[in-house]
Amino acid sequence: MTGKAIVYVGGHRTPCTMKIAVCGKGGVGKTFLAGSLAAHFASTGRPVIAIDADSSPNLALTLGLTQEEASRIQPVAENEELIRVKTATDHPGVFRLSFSVDDIIAKYAVQTPSGAHLLVMGTIKAAGTGCTCPAHSVVRALMRHLVVERNEVVILDMEAGIEHLGRGTAARVDVLLAVSDANKKSLLTAATICRLANEAGIPVAGIVANRNATPKEEEIVRAFAEENGIVLLGSVPYDPAVREAGITGEPAVPGQSPAWNAVRELAGALEKAKRPEDKSRQTGTTG
Numbered sequence: 501m502t503g504k505a506i507v508y509v510g511g512h513r514t515p516c517t518m519k520i521a522v523c524g525k526g527g528v529g530k531t532f533l534a535g536s537l538a539a540h541f542a543s544t545g546r547p548v549i550a551i552d553a554d555s556s557p558n559l560a561l562t563l564g565l566t567q568e569e570a571s572r573i574q575p576v577a578e579n580e581e582l583i584r585v586k587t588a589t590d591h592p593g594v595f596r597l598s599f600s601v602d603d604i605i606a607k608y609a610v611q612t613p614s615g616a617h618l619l620v621m622g623t624i625k626a627a628g629t630g631c632t633c634p635a636h637s638v639v640r641a642l643m644r645h646l647v648v649e650r651n652e653v654v655i656l657d658m659e660a661g662i663e664h665l666g667r668g669t670a671a672r673v674d675v676l677l678a679v680s681d682a683n684k685k686s687l688l689t690a691a692t693i694c695r696l697a698n699e700a701g702i703p704v705a706g707i708v709a710n711r712n713a714t715p716k717e718e719e720i721v722r723a724f725a726e727e728n729g730i731v732l733l734g735s736v737p738y739d740p741a742v743r744e745a746g747i748t749g750e751p752a753v754p755g756q757s758p759a760w761n762a763v764r765e766l767a768g769a770l771e772k773a774k775r776p777e778d779k780s781r782q783t784g785t786t787g
């Protein structure tokens with residue numbers, strides 16, 4: 501499936517640009533949050549590229565594509581013809597390491613009903629730190645281009661856990677959201693993610709509480725963040741409308757529901773934290 505070309509092409513960053521990585525333990529709501537933030541920013545008229553960086557991708561449904569449309573998207577890393585065109589040389593076994601990648605976005609980013617464009621990265625077989633296989637070279641160059649050189653709002657829906665954070669790409673973002681519910685293991689994972697973000701020098705990083713059904717649960721996340729010197733960037737409550745959307749596979753439609761109000765509030769807080777004139781930038785850990 502091929503998307504329409506994106507009109508807004510990269511260049512120098514402008515104050516409106518934001519590169520956001522959404523991380524956290526499995527099942528905490530990363531895809532919901534990445535998708536709803538992408539939809540929110542797109543609804544304000546910004547060009548948005550949402551990246552599905554999970555090896556089992558499902559951001560497409562959250563952005564409003566049907567299952568059928570989603571199944572037609574070929575992930576970049578699994579597009580053998582593209583990888584060959586970008587990296588092949590006349591010498592068998594010798595790969596080109598320098599190539600253009602902006603055309604990949606124009607050709608393969610899919611326009612979604614949310615207004616955001618979606619790019620699915622896919623799984624790299626035998627990938628790992630320092631992997632030099634052609635598919636990995638293309639994905640690495642593309643991710644770098646998206647995070648460092650583009651003017652769009654770029655939102656990365658990351659794979660669960662922390663392993664991928666060491667691979668470099670996420671470390672170049674300027675906002676990192678560690679999503680967590682009140683579950684202790686989710687909170688500990690979020691704390692590790694925030695520590696790594698802090699070490700990587702990511703300017704705005706912290707926990708976003710999600711799917712807490714009661715004020716007591718939300719308070720657990722708040723208290724954990726405070727005790728560990730971590731900024732709580734926002735809190736998205738449990739919302740039956742989001743749960744229902746998860747069950748039907750339909751997108752959680754922007755509206756006045758509690759979760760959407762909280763997503764809008766979070767987006768506003770991130771923009772404020774990111775503004776160059778705002779000297780009180782928030783960092784992952786304060787301790």
Ligand SMILES: Nc1ncnc2c1ncn2[C@@H]1O[C@H](COP(=O)(O)OP(=O)(O)OP(=O)(O)O)[C@@H](O)[C@H]1O
Nearest residue numbers: 526527528529530531532660711738739742743746
């Ligand atoms: N605020 C919320 N209120 C109610 N349900 C929610 C909320 N956030 C997420 N959910 C539901 O929780 C489930 C898991 O969410 P999601 O798929 O976004 O998690 P994830 O962290 O991306 O999972 P994975 O690690 O598998 O990628 C989904 O069914 C989703 O609809």
Ligand SMILES: [Mg+2]
Nearest residue numbers: 530531532554
């Ligand atoms: Mg997910």
